[in-house]
Amino acid sequence: MQSKLAAVFLIALVDLGAVLGTVAHAQNEKAKPAAAVVQAPQLPEPQGPYAVGRIGFDWIDTSRPSSCYRKSRDGREMAVYLWYPSSLPPAESRGTYLPHARAVDAISADRKAAIDIFGSHWEQIVDGGVDSHAVENAPVAIGRNIFPIILFSHGMSGSQFSYTSLIEGFVSRGYIVAGIEHPCSTDLTVFPGGRIVRREEEPAPAGQDSQPSLQQMMASALEGIAQGAADDRFVLDRLTDLNKGDAGSFALAGRLDLMQVAAMGHSAGGAFAARACQLDARIRACIDLEGQLIPVELFPDFSDGAKFKQPVLMMEISRGDSAMGGTRAEHEEYSRKREAQLSDCPPGSYYVSLQEPGFAHSTFSDGPLLNAPEEPVHAQAEARLASIEKLANAFLRQSFSHIQTPTLAQVSATGSDMIIRPLGQTQ
Numbered sequence: 001m002q003s004k005l006a007a008v009f010l011i012a013l014v015d016l017g018a019v020l021g022t023v024a025h026a027q028n029e030k031a032k033p034a035a036a037v038v039q040a041p042q043l044p045e046p047q048g049p050y051a052v053g054r055i056g057f058d059w060i061d062t063s064r065p066s067s068c069y070r071k072s073r074d075g076r077e078m079a080v081y082l083w084y085p086s087s088l089p090p091a092e093s094r095g096t097y098l099p100h101a102r103a104v105d106a107i108s109a110d111r112k113a114a115i116d117i118f119g120s121h122w123e124q125i126v127d128g129g130v131d132s133h134a135v136e137n138a139p140v141a142i143g144r145n146i147f148p149i150i151l152f153s154h155g156m157s158g159s160q161f162s163y164t165s166l167i168e169g170f171v172s173r174g175y176i177v178a179g180i181e182h183p184c185s186t187d188l189t190v191f192p193g194g195r196i197v198r199r200e201e202e203p204a205p206a207g208q209d210s211q212p213s214l215q216q217m218m219a220s221a222l223e224g225i226a227q228g229a230a231d232d233r234f235v236l237d238r239l240t241d242l243n244k245g246d247a248g249s250f251a252l253a254g255r256l257d258l259m260q261v262a263a264m265g266h267s268a269g270g271a272f273a274a275r276a277c278q279l280d281a282r283i284r285a286c287i288d289l290e291g292q293l294i295p296v297e298l299f300p301d302f303s304d305g306a307k308f309k310q311p312v313l314m315m316e317i318s319r320g321d322s323a324m325g326g327t328r329a330e331h332e333e334y335s336r337k338r339e340a341q342l343s344d345c346p347p348g349s350y351y352v353s354l355q356e357p358g359f360a361h362s363t364f365s366d367g368p369l370l371n372a373p374e375e376p377v378h379a380q381a382e383a384r385l386a387s388i389e390k391l392a393n394a395f396l397r398q399s400f401s402h403i404q405t406p407t408l409a410q411v412s413a414t415g416s417d418m419i420i421r422p423l424g425q426t427q
Contacts, residue, residue: 049172051138059077061076086140093134096132113187150262152180311348350408
């Protein structure tokens with residue numbers, strides 16, 4: 001199913017592992033002599049007032065069958081990591097980039113999968129040269145504050161840890177981010193206890209056409225999106241239950257603001273988030289980062305006709321028809337469908353087109369930071385990611401407070417790097 005999913009999302013849902021790993025590795029090998037010492041790149045310091053804590057969970061949705069993990073328990077098993085505001089001094093807020101990276105590196109097949117996801121600096125992730133600002137099981141921020149929740153979904157074949165910088169930025173500003181390792185959508189899952197599983201491709205059914213039609217691929221893609229959205233909603237159910245408990249059994253009990261929940265995702269994860277928002281009114285804001293289903297539709301369109309009930313922020317890279325794949329007729333139909341779907345978005349929604357040539361599908365992840373340690377390229381990658389975080393943060397503040405922020409207050413904003421288009425009744 002996943003190979004079909006990657007095939008149908010010709011641009012927005014490309015294999016993120018290939019973008020961040022194999023391509024970057026080849027480029028770095030060409031650019032540096034074999035004997036050169038590669039400096040470990042560093043992630044930017046989070047700009048908010050909070051340090052970052054992280055705790056992992058191994059959760060099973062027993063209402064759905066297991067798939068993709070041969071060693072999985074009964075049900076759909078997923079690793080969920082909560083990134084949360086901590087009371088640690090910022091100077092002490094340093095931790096591993098990927099939990100149990102050494103264990104991953106010890107098995108050749110796992111190591112290969114990790115390199116495909118994390119790129120040419122995998123060795124430095126293993127030895128700690130590339131680290132994060134997240135401390136495992138750090139003390140929760142002191143006080144009685146309750147924190148908004150972001151359900152975060154990674155891109156196809158990727159991992160939430162590929163978005164560490166983006167996640168840390170939100171947490172430092174007072175959000176709890178629930179990062180979901182979606183079964184069948186990540187090539188490698190590291191569970192909190194150190195168990196490591198690889199995704200296994202399901203064999204194609206006997207007699208299936210080796211080149212299925214676009215309609216067949218879309219049907220398969222929508223099936224995958226439905227499962228990813230169900231993961232989001234399952235995690236929200238678990239968080240709701242845990243929030244009712246005590247801090248002795250769940251450190252964040254009573255600290256989750258269940259009236260301020262957002263779903264956010266990149267690439268395939270953007271489509272997961274969008275579908276979860278269509279189905280669940282508990283989610284009050286939706287952020288879709290490059291989750292288009294090109295060349296068919298902008299947002300997932302299921303036969304139930306479900307629409308967004310909450311404001312939506314859609315961000316995509318500006319690209320010409322030649323980069324979209326498909327025929328001219330498909331482009332025209334996609335454009336028509338896209339405009340119709342944008343017109344259906346509720347008030348408070350925005351469409352953002354990122355115009356600067358340096359923006360790419362991987363810009364939302366750590367990939368450009370990890371694969372460009374030298375200045376000024378690293379600084380440019382950091383600035384692009386910061387602009388995305390700033391705009392998304394402003395959208396969340398506006399969606400939760402219902403007060404327009406300076407960043408999004410304009411009826412329209414056009415600059416050299418982005419076009420902001422308000423949707424719904426704000427037009």
